Amino acid sequence: MNSFKAALALGYALTVSTAFAGELVVNSDQTDPAPKKAMETLIEGFKAAHPDVTVKWNNFDHEGYKSAIRNFLTADAPDVVSWYSGNRMAPFVKAGLFEDVTDLWTENKLDDQLKSAVKSMEIDGKKWGIPYSYYQWGIYYRKDIFAEQGITPPKTWAELIAACEKIKAAGMTPFAIGTKALWPTGGWFDYLDLRVNGYEFHMDLTAGKVPYTDPKVKAVFEKWGELVKPGYFIENHAAIDWQDAIPQFVQGKAPMYLMGNFAVAAMVDGGLKEDQIGFLQFPEITAGIPMAEDAPTESFHIPSGAKNKEDARKFLAYLATPEAQTKMNEVLGQLPVNNQSAKSNDPFLKAGFEMLANAYALAQFYDRDAPAEMAKAGMEGFQQFMVKPDSVDAILARLEKARGRIYK
Amino acid sequence: MSSTVPATSSYWKRNQQRLAPWLFLAPGMIMFSIYVIIPIFESIWISFYDWDGLGPKTWIGVANYVELLDDEAFYTSLKNNILWLVLYLLAVPAGLAVALFLNQTVTGIRLYKSLFFFPFVISQVVVGLIFTWFYAPDFGLLSALIKTVTGESIAILADERYVTLGIIAAGLWPQIAYCMILYLTGLNNINPEQVEAARMDGAKGWSLLWNIVLPQLGPATFIAIVVTVIGALRSFDLVSIMTDGGPYGSSRVLSFYMYEQALSEYGYRMGYGAAIAVVLFMIMMVFITMFIVRMLMQERNA
Numbered sequence: 001m002n003s004f005k006a007a008l009a010l011g012y013a014l015t016v017s018t019a020f021a022g023e024l025v026v027n028s029d030q031t032d033p034a035p036k037k038a039m040e041t042l043i044e045g046f047k048a049a050h051p052d053v054t055v056k057w058n059n060f061d062h063e064g065y066k067s068a069i070r071n072f073l074t075a076d077a078p079d080v081v082s083w084y085s086g087n088r089m090a091p092f093v094k095a096g097l098f099e100d101v102t103d104l105w106t107e108n109k110l111d112d113q114l115k116s117a118v119k120s121m122e123i124d125g126k127k128w129g130i131p132y133s134y135y136q137w138g139i140y141y142r143k144d145i146f147a148e149q150g151i152t153p154p155k156t157w158a159e160l161i162a163a164c165e166k167i168k169a170a171g172m173t174p175f176a177i178g179t180k181a182l183w184p185t186g187g188w189f190d191y192l193d194l195r196v197n198g199y200e201f202h203m204d205l206t207a208g209k210v211p212y213t214d215p216k217v218k219a220v221f222e223k224w225g226e227l228v229k230p231g232y233f234i235e236n237h238a239a240i241d242w243q244d245a246i247p248q249f250v251q252g253k254a255p256m257y258l259m260g261n262f263a264v265a266a267m268v269d270g271g272l273k274e275d276q277i278g279f280l281q282f283p284e285i286t287a288g289i290p291m292a293e294d295a296p297t298e299s300f301h302i303p304s305g306a307k308n309k310e311d312a313r314k315f316l317a318y319l320a321t322p323e324a325q326t327k328m329n330e331v332l333g334q335l336p337v338n339n340q341s342a343k344s345n346d347p348f349l350k351a352g353f354e355m356l357a358n359a360y361a362l363a364q365f366y367d368r369d370a371p372a373e374m375a376k377a378g379m380e381g382f383q384q385f386m387v388k389p390d391s392v393d394a395i396l397a398r399l400e401k402a403r404g405r406i407y408k
Numbered sequence: 409m410s411s412t413v414p415a416t417s418s419y420w421k422r423n424q425q426r427l428a429p430w431l432f433l434a435p436g437m438i439m440f441s442i443y444v445i446i447p448i449f450e451s452i453w454i455s456f457y458d459w460d461g462l463g464p465k466t467w468i469g470v471a472n473y474v475e476l477l478d479d480e481a482f483y484t485s486l487k488n489n490i491l492w493l494v495l496y497l498l499a500v501p502a503g504l505a506v507a508l509f510l511n512q513t514v515t516g517i518r519l520y521k522s523l524f525f526f527p528f529v530i531s532q533v534v535v536g537l538i539f540t541w542f543y544a545p546d547f548g549l550l551s552a553l554i555k556t557v558t559g560e561s562i563a564i565l566a567d568e569r570y571v572t573l574g575i576i577a578a579g580l581w582p583q584i585a586y587c588m589i590l591y592l593t594g595l596n597n598i599n600p601e602q603v604e605a606a607r608m609d610g611a612k613g614w615s616l617l618w619n620i621v622l623p624q625l626g627p628a629t630f631i632a633i634v635v636t637v638i639g640a641l642r643s644f645d646l647v648s649i650m651t652d653g654g655p656y657g658s659s660r661v662l663s664f665y666m667y668e669q670a671l672s673e674y675g676y677r678m679g680y681g682a683a684i685a686v687v688l689f690m691i692m693m694v695f696i697t698m699f700i701v702r703m704l705m706q707e708r709n710a
Contacts, residue, residue, distance in 0.1 A: 066673045070462060091676075095462045180566075180654060236545040238655035239566030367674075376674030384656035387566070398480065405475070 024311045027058045027072060028082035028300075029065035034265075038133075038331040045327060046318045053311045073097045077305030079312040085120040085131060085297045086364035087206070087371050092301075093123045099302040102127045104313060110320055113338045116356065117297050120364050129301035130316045132325050134362075135261040135334040136352030137187055137294040142255035143278040145172075153280040157195075157223070160283045164232045167255060174232040176254035177386075178245035185382035186366030186375070187258055190294050192220045195285035199292035199361040206369035208407030212399040221385060221392045223285060228389045238387055246270050258282070260296070264348050265333065279351045290360035296368060297337065377402040448689065455682035462676075472683035481657050482684070485665040488572050489641065489691070492661060495576045496583060496640035500632045503587025504625075508617075510588070511595045521592065528585035536649030539578035540565065565651050568658035575646050575659060583639055587632045594628030595621075630702070637695050641688065662688045 030039045036059065043055050058078065060068055069081060073092065083089055092098045105111055105127045111118055117131040141153065146163075149170055154160040164174040179185050193202045197216050204210045205217065227233065234245060234254050243266060248254040250270035257263060267277055281291065300319055302312045318324055325336035333346065335353055343353060356362065367375035381395040420427070455472055459465040476482050510521050527535065542550050545563040555561045564574040598621060606620045622629075644663040647653060653660040653668060660668070662684055668674070670681020 063673075067671065070676075074462060091460065091462065095460075097462070180652070182654070235561070236563035236566050239543075239545055239563040372674040373677070376668075380654075380656045383654065387568075387655060 022052065022308075022311075023054045023056055024080065024308055024315060025056045025058065025078035026080045026315070027060065027065075027069070027078040029060045029062045030082070031059060031061055034332055038328045041331050042319065042324060042328050045324055046315055049318055050311070050314055053314065055315075073303050073305065077303035077307075079302065079306040079308045080315050081301050081303055083129070083299060083301050084364075084368050085117065085129065085299050086368040088364075088368045089128055089299075089301065090123060090371070093128050097304055098128045099304045099306065099309065099312075100126045101129060101302060101313070101316060104130065104316055104320070108317055108320055113322070113340055114320065115339060116295075116359075116362055117299075117337045120297055120362070121299065129299040130320045131297045131299040131337045132319050133329050133332055133334045134295045134297040134337055134356075136356055137191070137258070137260050137296075137365075138282060138352070138355065139280045140249075140257045140259055140263060140267065141278045141280060142249070142252060142272075142276060144276050145252055145255040146278065153278065154283045156283050156287075157285045161226060164227065164230070168230065168232065172252065173234045173248075173254045174256050175227070175234065176245040176249045176257040177233050177237045178240040178242040179237045179383045179386060180239060180241050180244075182376070182379040182383055183365075183367055184242050184259070185379050185386060187260070187294060188224065188386075189220070189378070189382050190363055190366050191258065191282040192223050192285070193217075194292045194294075194363060195282060195289065196220050196223055197286070198289040199363065202292070202363060203369070206363075206366065206374075208371075208374070208403055212396045212403055217396065218392070221389075221396070224385065225389045225392070228386055233386060238383060260294075261334065261348055261352055274347065277348075279348050281355050291358075292361040292363060293356055293359045294365050295335075295356055295359075295362040296365045297362075298334075371406055374402060374406045377406075451682045451685050451689070454678055455680075455686050457679045459678040460676045461670075461678050465679075468679070472680050475680065476683055476687065481660060481665060484658060485660040485662045485684075488659065488661045489688075491572055492576055492579075492640040492643050493637065495573070496579060496636055496643075497633070499580050499583035499587050499636050500629065502580070502584045503589075503632060504591050504629075506584060506588040507591035507595060511592060525585050525589055527582040528589070530582070532579075532582070532645040533649055535578055535582055536646045539574070539581075540650050543574055565659075566655050568655055571651060571655065571659040575643075575650050578650065579639070579643060579646050583636060586635065590628045590632045590635075591625060594625045598624050634699055638692075641692055641695075662691075 026043070028039060030036045039057065039059070043057060047053070047055060069083065072078060073081070074097070077097075083092070089098065105114075110130075114121075114131060117134070118127075121127045121129055121131055145167075146153065149166055151163045151166055152159075154163050167174045177184055177188075190202065193205065196219055201210065201216060205212075205214075210217070234248055237245065242259065242263070245254070245257070246263070246266045247270060249257050249267060250272055257267075264274075264277060268274060281293075284291070300316060302309060302316065306312050320338065322336070322338045322340040322342075325338045326341040329336040329341070330344065333349070335344070335349060335356065344350065363369055366378060370378060378399055381399050385392055385395055454465075456467060456469055457465040458468045458471070506524060510517065510524060514520075542548050543564040545551050545561055545566070551561055551563065562570065564570045602620055602624070603616070606616055611620060642663055643661050644667065647659055647661055647664045648667075651659045653664055666681045666684040666688065669677045669684060675681065
């Protein structure tokens, strides 16, 4: 189905494309209602600030975009594209397809305002885009069920295990998850590794500097096993997508869910009231390790083949302003990257903002921190571990082999 | 059109007989070489490179093939491909059985025939989705059935032991219908006199089917096997729709693995993908050669 969509998107890319002078072509993949509206807000705001520029926005299907971008960046580049930061943009930067926008950062003093995303936008000491939004990951739990069972939100691993035991004893499964699309397993690995070994080790691992056969990696899986082996994740998770696991959370069959903040909307749609849902930071495992968090960042970039780079720079400069980011993220229900943006009143965003503001560092998520190929192999291994925890050694040996090949 | 041919061209006049066939063949041959022949050689060529589709190509010789030999995922795919080939061929006898069953004159038989043919008409994507729901844990019909019978719930598409079998079963549904249609047309052409004569000689049931009916269905069987083998080898859509190769890659087949390596979000290893494609091509060549040899022999005998 993906390939079909990709073909569609490619066809689309070939038919739309080229612009006139004074026209700014923006390609992005915001087809879901909220992101689409946020994008419209951004474009309207930009038009108001720069009435002389007309914006032509080509909106792509999310899955198809991932292949389409490779075609239009090389064949007929638009002026601005949406993409992801971290290792996900590395192939385009290395192939010289993205424009260096360090000048925008220095001119507008963005190093200060977009501080939390500096690391993820930097490759070879240069900046390659402007981040505008991110969101927190953490454990969403059923406040009402926790109260019923007399569970206080766990702050340490021991408390989490105790809470799981209690939930299991009450006839529920502690954690909801759907791993068919693989990436939800990445969230678990990220958090366990960040809490067991810390941010630096996690970054070294995703950068390919540490072997997967390292005892420290094994330790992560031992902790994970403490949840997998007693059956603390819902059964048959490999058959379902993350959305399909939401009903279990809503029906109270699985009162905890490690997810990104976007899950709240699905939970509320499923019939939960906001005060039934609580948010808790992933508990501490190794005492004394500073708490780093997962916070995937979304960004816009200028292709090096862009025809209207002048207006593209204006667009990115506007995107970086606190006003633009406030407006956009209000619609998106996410957090603005610019730290001078207005704060949201949404309880989950507030909790997220506080957590991320105090975070030691931010990881981008396993499939953005690690190169795509490694991410695929890794998350497949994580899924296998969650089904067959005893094959951990075989899995790690396989990942190590993949690492040896991918990071040359 | 003849007016466009210059009458004065003596070369054309002299060689008209020889050139005309080539002219008629030219559009087809050009298309065939652009879309089939040249890409085959290009794939083989790319399989010797390390290339992400964007950056520069690096010549690495047979390194992609060496890596394939040591790639667990490749063997999983190969094993699944063989499983597909063997089990998918069940569609041929099953289609024959259905065709024999439907080959009678009862009121409304046309309606039954079209109902049996229905699964072949709907898209493979829809077949995949229907079977995904059919197998779905908790609310799927089949898993509900298994649960009432055995008391245990099995998520077929999440269990590496059953996942490929589950997908093949989904694939068989339309494939049986296809084979059935081929046999139904074949049965129409059976010589009734031969059947009559055989009956007079006392042939009944199995021996009638085996000795009289089946030999006359030879051409239908041949076509059914050819389309089924090809269908099994390019079993991509169902895998992509139903499991995306999962759980942890255990339902991959070669064509899907090739797509994953070369073209999917996590891949873009054109060289490695091309190497897988070449291996798949070799396997297909074995069957294609067999069919061509058989066809040539038949033509010679005829």
